[in-house]
Amino acid sequence: MTDVPVTTRKDWTTDQEVRWCPGCGDYSILTAVQLLMPELEVRREDTVFVSGIGCAARFPYYMNTYGLHAIHGRSPAVATGLAMARGDLHVWVVGGDGDMMSIGGNHLIHALRRNVNLNILLFNNQIYGLTKGQYSPTSERGKVTKSTPHGSVEQPFNAISLALGAEASFVARTHDMDRGHMQEMFRRAHEHPGAAFVEVFQNCNVFNDGAFAALTKRDARDSMLIDLRHGEPVRFGADDEFGVVMDGGRARVVQVADVGVDALVVHDEADPDPSVAFALSRLANTNDVPTPIGVFRAVERSEYGSAVTSQIAASQSKAGPGDLHKLLHSRPTWQVA
Amino acid sequence: MTETSARTPEVRTTDGIVLRFAGDSGDGMQLTGDRFTSASALFGNDLATLPEFPAEIRAPAGTLAGVSSFQVHISDHDITTPGDAPTVLVAMNPAALQADLHLLKPGGTVIVNADAFNERNLAKAGYESNPLEDGSLDGYTVVTAPMTDLTKRACQDLGVKPRDAERSKNFFALGLVSWLYSRPVKPTVDWIDGKFAGRDTVIAANKAAFAAGHAFGETAELGASRLMVQPAALEPGTYTNINGNTALSWGLIAASQQAGIPLFLGSYPITPASDVLHELARHKNFGVRTLQAEDEIGAVGAALGAAYGGHIGVTTTSGPGMALKAETVGLAVSLEVPLVVIDIQRGGPSTGLPTKTEAADLLMAMYGRHGEAPLPIVAAQSPSDCFFTAIEAVRLAVEHRTPVILLSDGYLANSSEPWRIPDVEQLDSIAVNFASKPNHVNDEGESVFWPFRRDERLVRPWAIPGTPGLMHRIGGIEKEDGSGNISYEPDNHQAMVRLRAERIALIAHHIPPAEVVGDPDASVAVVSWGSTWGAITSARRRIESAGRRLAHIHLRHLNPLPANLGDLLRSFERVVVPEMNTGQLCRMLRAEYLVDAKSVTKVSGQPFTAAELVEAFGEAIGATGEQR
Numbered sequence: 001m002t003d004v005p006v007t008t009r010k011d012w013t014t015d016q017e018v019r020w021c022p023g024c025g026d027y028s029i030l031t032a033v034q035l036l037m038p039e040l041e042v043r044r045e046d047t048v049f050v051s052g053i054g055c056a057a058r059f060p061y062y063m064n065t066y067g068l069h070a071i072h073g074r075s076p077a078v079a080t081g082l083a084m085a086r087g088d089l090h091v092w093v094v095g096g097d098g099d100m101m102s103i104g105g106n107h108l109i110h111a112l113r114r115n116v117n118l119n120i121l122l123f124n125n126q127i128y129g130l131t132k133g134q135y136s137p138t139s140e141r142g143k144v145t146k147s148t149p150h151g152s153v154e155q156p157f158n159a160i161s162l163a164l165g166a167e168a169s170f171v172a173r174t175h176d177m178d179r180g181h182m183q184e185m186f187r188r189a190h191e192h193p194g195a196a197f198v199e200v201f202q203n204c205n206v207f208n209d210g211a212f213a214a215l216t217k218r219d220a221r222d223s224m225l226i227d228l229r230h231g232e233p234v235r236f237g238a239d240d241e242f243g244v245v246m247d248g249g250r251a252r253v254v255q256v257a258d259v260g261v262d263a264l265v266v267h268d269e270a271d272p273d274p275s276v277a278f279a280l281s282r283l284a285n286t287n288d289v290p291t292p293i294g295v296f297r298a299v300e301r302s303e304y305g306s307a308v309t310s311q312i313a314a315s316q317s318k319a320g321p322g323d324l325h326k327l328l329h330s331r332p333t334w335q336v337a
Numbered sequence: 338m339t340e341t342s343a344r345t346p347e348v349r350t351t352d353g354i355v356l357r358f359a360g361d362s363g364d365g366m367q368l369t370g371d372r373f374t375s376a377s378a379l380f381g382n383d384l385a386t387l388p389e390f391p392a393e394i395r396a397p398a399g400t401l402a403g404v405s406s407f408q409v410h411i412s413d414h415d416i417t418t419p420g421d422a423p424t425v426l427v428a429m430n431p432a433a434l435q436a437d438l439h440l441l442k443p444g445g446t447v448i449v450n451a452d453a454f455n456e457r458n459l460a461k462a463g464y465e466s467n468p469l470e471d472g473s474l475d476g477y478t479v480v481t482a483p484m485t486d487l488t489k490r491a492c493q494d495l496g497v498k499p500r501d502a503e504r505s506k507n508f509f510a511l512g513l514v515s516w517l518y519s520r521p522v523k524p525t526v527d528w529i530d531g532k533f534a535g536r537d538t539v540i541a542a543n544k545a546a547f548a549a550g551h552a553f554g555e556t557a558e559l560g561a562s563r564l565m566v567q568p569a570a571l572e573p574g575t576y577t578n579i580n581g582n583t584a585l586s587w588g589l590i591a592a593s594q595q596a597g598i599p600l601f602l603g604s605y606p607i608t609p610a611s612d613v614l615h616e617l618a619r620h621k622n623f624g625v626r627t628l629q630a631e632d633e634i635g636a637v638g639a640a641l642g643a644a645y646g647g648h649i650g651v652t653t654t655s656g657p658g659m660a661l662k663a664e665t666v667g668l669a670v671s672l673e674v675p676l677v678v679i680d681i682q683r684g685g686p687s688t689g690l691p692t693k694t695e696a697a698d699l700l701m702a703m704y705g706r707h708g709e710a711p712l713p714i715v716a717a718q719s720p721s722d723c724f725f726t727a728i729e730a731v732r733l734a735v736e737h738r739t740p741v742i743l744l745s746d747g748y749l750a751n752s753s754e755p756w757r758i759p760d761v762e763q764l765d766s767i768a769v770n771f772a773s774k775p776n777h778v779n780d781e782g783e784s785v786f787w788p789f790r791r792d793e794r795l796v797r798p799w800a801i802p803g804t805p806g807l808m809h810r811i812g813g814i815e816k817e818d819g820s821g822n823i824s825y826e827p828d829n830h831q832a833m834v835r836l837r838a839e840r841i842a843l844i845a846h847h848i849p850p851a852e853v854v855g856d857p858d859a860s861v862a863v864v865s866w867g868s869t870w871g872a873i874t875s876a877r878r879r880i881e882s883a884g885r886r887l888a889h890i891h892l893r894h895l896n897p898l899p900a901n902l903g904d905l906l907r908s909f910e911r912v913v914v915p916e917m918n919t920g921q922l923c924r925m926l927r928a929e930y931l932v933d934a935k936s937v938t939k940v941s942g943q944p945f946t947a948a949e950l951v952e953a954f955g956e957a958i959g960a961t962g963e964q965r
Binding site: 014016043044045046047048050060061063064065066067068069070071074077078079080081082083084085086088089106107109110308311312314315316318319320321322324325327328329331332333334335336337 | 375378379380381524568570571572573574575576577578579587590591594599601603620621622623624625626628630631632634635636638639640641642643644645646647648650664665668672757758759761802803804805806807808809810811812813814822823
């Protein structure tokens with residue numbers, strides 16, 4: 001990688017006017033990514049951003065890389081084909097909660113299950129923005145929107161639980177108010193071989209303003225965000241006074257003083273069993289209770305595209321490279337003189 | 338007939354036999370038919386097959402719903418159909434007889450497994466009395482054999498359980514017909530060895546049953562029924578017997594070789610297309626990547642992604658899958674990337690008739706996307722033609738940067754015919770030409786890459802990720818021609834809609850003109866597409882041998898249509914369009930050329946028979962007043 005040219009944010013930025021609403025959380029995510037890319041030591045031409053439809057899905061137009069703005073929900077499928085065909089590329093998939101968890105839910109879970117080499121960024125704002133304010137599959141129960149004037153009666157997805165249930169090998173969460181944390185998660189996603197899923201809590205200041213404010217405003221973070229760190233006890237609070245214990249298979253928030261540090265869960269993102277990661281994801285199903293962020297799970301598993309490529313290589317070393325003449329004569333033949 | 342005559346039979350020769358194997362879906366009729374076909378192919382006959390099976394994997398045993406059939410036409414001359422009506426029916430049980438006897442030619446031969454004609458099976462098949470005894474088969478030559486019993490006996494010393502031995506009775510039937518119709522024995526014996534390698538008792542049982550069936554023919558005074566079909570005088574060359582789905586798969590591999598870029602198939606299992614996925618998954622040493630996707634949309638999406646990355650992106654499906662893929666195909670139209678979408682049509686709408694054939698997706702291929710979304714359409718005409726049609730679809734997609742729809746159908750997919758294997762050195766190459774350099778100078782005097790800057794054929798460059806300096810963004814939102822930047826400008830959209838139509842229309846200059854087979858001076862022209870070719874060709878030959886004239890124009894390219902087609906059609910007094918739908922091409926021709934084309938249609942899930950078409954064409958010729 002030493003021959004990768006030095007770049008700056010400018011090199012990764014297109015000349016296109018960014019068209020998100022002023023104040024949208026997407027701006028800070030874009031900035032985080034554009035500033036991070038020069039540090040990843042990859043070539044712009046080897047980087048592809050693939051998206052579906054929605055506000056978040058405009059992302060590729062602003063990255064000076066290869067970019068494919070596909071159709072609603074299908075970006076994980078399109079990106080799967082691209083990543084399978086081209087193991088040399090760094091493929092990022094960007095989309096919102098409607099795009100990836102509703103219409104594209106099927107493609108998302110199967111891309112995660114297969115462990116295709118993709119960095120999937122889910123911008124979760126718990127609302128449909130581009131269609132102007134309908135509830136989404138991550139909107140909370142009771143949510144009043146244009147399409148739920150009496151309040152939503154649906155149970156929302158917990159994106160982290162869903163990804164873990166879909167056998168994802170890398171699952172993380174971050175939020176749009178903390179560039180440093182976002183960049184750390186995005187970098188980890190990039191470095192992970194296989195499918196990396198990152199949920200970004202993202203504010204839609206027009207249709208769902210302040211959805212995550214109770215968690216992400218500066219003075220709330222210490223007490224409301226549980227920063228998961230591999231190998232460390234799970235604890236939070238201004239003075240680390242809170243912690244998480246496992247209790248009968250469930251994760252529970254406790255006062256550290258009550259149980260002692262040794263009783264706390266030591267976070268193991270590499271645990272082959274996703275049960276504890278899942279339990280941690282269940283700590284918060286609403287945005288008014290302490291919520292874990294960071295890397296929930298990062299395990300090594302055979303990457304899909306490479307597995308397919310090795311089958312090709314194995315087949316070629318066994319049967320020799322494809323010979324069309326031989327193929328056409330591979331079934332019983334006869335001569336007509 | 339005396340025993341002596343049976344032992345020294347005078348084998349009569351005939352120019353062709355149409356044999357139909359019918360039995361329970363668990364009786365192995367497809368396999369039996371396939372083996373008879375292969376032995377005949379190796380013997381040098383021309384042939385055509387028509388497998389027919391129920392959609393259920395195992396319908397209740399002994400019922401009409403569970404009957405599975407395989408029809409094969411073997412001939413000593415060039416033939417194009419599996420035969421209008423069987424001359425021989427092998428019925429493994431009463432249901433098979435009940436279901437298929439009406440197809441048999443008057444005076445034809447019925448070969449039955451007498452053991453299956455018990456009360457229970459007769460009742461299940463709806464027989465009130467035993468047709469083997471009540472005289473209802475009097476108009477036919479009937480050969481009865483206790484196939485189950487003789488198979489069990491043949492296997493009794495082999496350590497095979499009677500229940501397992503019974504499963505080999507289809508090989509008894511095969512042995513019997515192999516003797517009756519003078520088929521070589523060795524290919525089948527060799528095949529049994531290979532197919533069941535490692536399962537020695539199965540090999541022994543199948544061989545014993547096969548030999549017993551063969552011996553039964555020799556010893557049971559059947560000499561008078563014995564027939565021989567001599568090899569056909571086909572064009573010199575090396576032949577193999579091939580069905581449409583295999584030919585299609587091989588065509589895709591060939592196209593990948595000719596283009597010099599890898600093949601990627603995204604597919605979701607669906608009848609009758611799954612065999613293409615199976616076949617391509619076997620050939621990884623050609624660099625083929627296959628993805629069994631989570632659904633039809635995922636399959637086409639992945640194919641599009643691979644195409645964007647510089648592979649030959651292909652997706653295979655049937656009607657229901659086509660409906661699901663429509664939005665992604667529209668995206669490919671907007672992106673102008675190569676994509677091959679293969680629709681192996683079946684009876685519709687909805688689940689329809691999954692295992693029966695129909696060709697009713699033409700207008701969906703033409704118009705089944707939102708907005709103005711034109712794309713090229715090609716159709717295969719025979720099983721082996723699927724090979725060349727696949728290459729043509731890839732050529733159009735790659736060279737013209739467009740999604741292409743290839744139409745095959747359930748009949749072509751499963752039918753087989755002898756194919757003179759082409760010389761791979763003679764196959765046309767496919768020009769890929771990935772973009773490698775900037776292609777535009779902007780207002781600031783900088784060299785830049787414009788993804789939608791077109792060449793003289795209105796084809797845009799294919800710049801794949803990994804190419805330095807050509808980074809660009811494309812998407813399904815309307816874009817400015819040239820720069821490819823998002824544009825909602827009214828004039829631009831109007832121009833882009835027209836450009837997309839024009840660039841597809843221009844392909845008419847890059848395909849061969851329509852050609853007339855038969856008599857170009859006839860009053861009546863038959864215009865056709867797809868698998869009707871075989872039955873139409875057979876019907877035309879019969880019309881010609883009766884001293885009448887007929888012109889036949891068969892279309893491989895359905896969009897754009899060949900440039901000369903309008904003038905050609907207007908030169909005939911009458912135009913007849915036989916289709917396995919309710920008149921889709923006919924409607925297109927009438928709209929495009931204002932010719933008074935007449936439809937001949939069939940939507941029964943069965944291909945046309947030549948006899949049906951002889952009648953229809955005869956009427957059309959009669960209507961013109963043309964004398965015999």
